[in-house]
Amino acid sequence: MDVVDGGHPFVVAHRGASAQRPEHTRAAYELALEQGADGLECDIRLTRDGQLVCVHDRRVDRTSDGAGLVSEMTLAELRALDFGSWHSGGDAARDTGVLTLAALIELTLDWGRPVKLFIETKHPVRAGALVETELLTLLERYGLAAPVSAGHSRVVAMSFSAAAMWRIRRAAPLLPTVLLGETSRYLGGSAAMTVGATAVGPSIGVLRGHPELVDKAAAAGRALYCWTVDERPDVDFCRDVGVAWIATNHPGRTREWLG
Structure with missing residues (x-):
């Protein structure tokens, strides 16, 4: 992963510009890209027929x-649902159906500037390790599974599951990974080293209580x-302590605040 450029963190759109558009929809990601996001974050799950879709819950x-x-649902069944009208920005937004990871990858690669895609695999899930297997298969299809270096990778894999990150590291050693965590003890301990994570990912609450995590990392x-x-x-706090990447539901205004 990249180092901080000029003292300013890079901005990652959390589930897209999800404060303004329904999360994980094409509309949310297109708006985030238009607002200048440096990265896009998504959560992925497997459908009953083995398709990777961008859904958090x-x-x-x-x-x-x-x-x-x-x-327990097929991709066709998910495509029959409305993923937009619940959100205050859903009525005005187009492209609010379920989004496949393949479609998000294509949107990211086709954009007119380099954007990193942060993909979180959810665990525990019924599919188990198959989620990482299918993720790597899809990345290979797009030529993204074996970057020349972690810094040049267009994709970053993330999970709260250390086992999931270890599976990624073994199968795709140059793909950068983020071990997410809920406590400073976990992220500041040996777990990240054990699984070969290239970054750690605390919540803002954890980081506020333990800013030393930046220096430890x-x-x-x-x-x-x-x-x-x-x-x-x-x-401002994240910028001051040297955070490399900040995930936000408001990528546009966050970039403005960072100047």
Whole structure:
């Protein structure tokens, strides 16, 4: 992963420009790109017929007009649902159907400037390790699984599961990875080293309580990715302590705040 450029963190659109458009929809990601996001973040799950889709929750109830588990639905069934009208920005936005990871990859690669795609695999899931297997298969199809170096990679894999990150590291050693975590003890300990993560990812709450995580990560040759940073004092804090990547629901205004 890249180092901080000129003292300013890079801005990652968390599920797209999700404060203004329904999360994980093409409309949300297109707006984030238009607003100048340096990276796009997504969560992926496997459908019943083995397709990778960008959905955060195990169930579709919160973000669609349907109900049920993503893992028990086919892609065709998911495409029949409305993933936009629940959101205040859904009525005015187009392209708010379910988004496949393949479609998001193509959108990112076709954009007129380099943008990194941060892909989080969700665990525990019924599919288990198959999620990482299918992710790497898809990345290979687009020529993204074996970058010349971690710094030049267009994709970053992330998970709260150390086992998932170890699977990625073994199969695609040059693909950068972020070990996400809920506690400073976990992220500041040996877990990241054990799985070969190139970055660690605390929440803004954890980082506020333990800003030394930035220096600890840097001393081990790792970057720091912080989520979810939406308020100006938190954006300023991340810049001041040297965070490399900040995930935010407001990529446009966050870039403005960073100048």
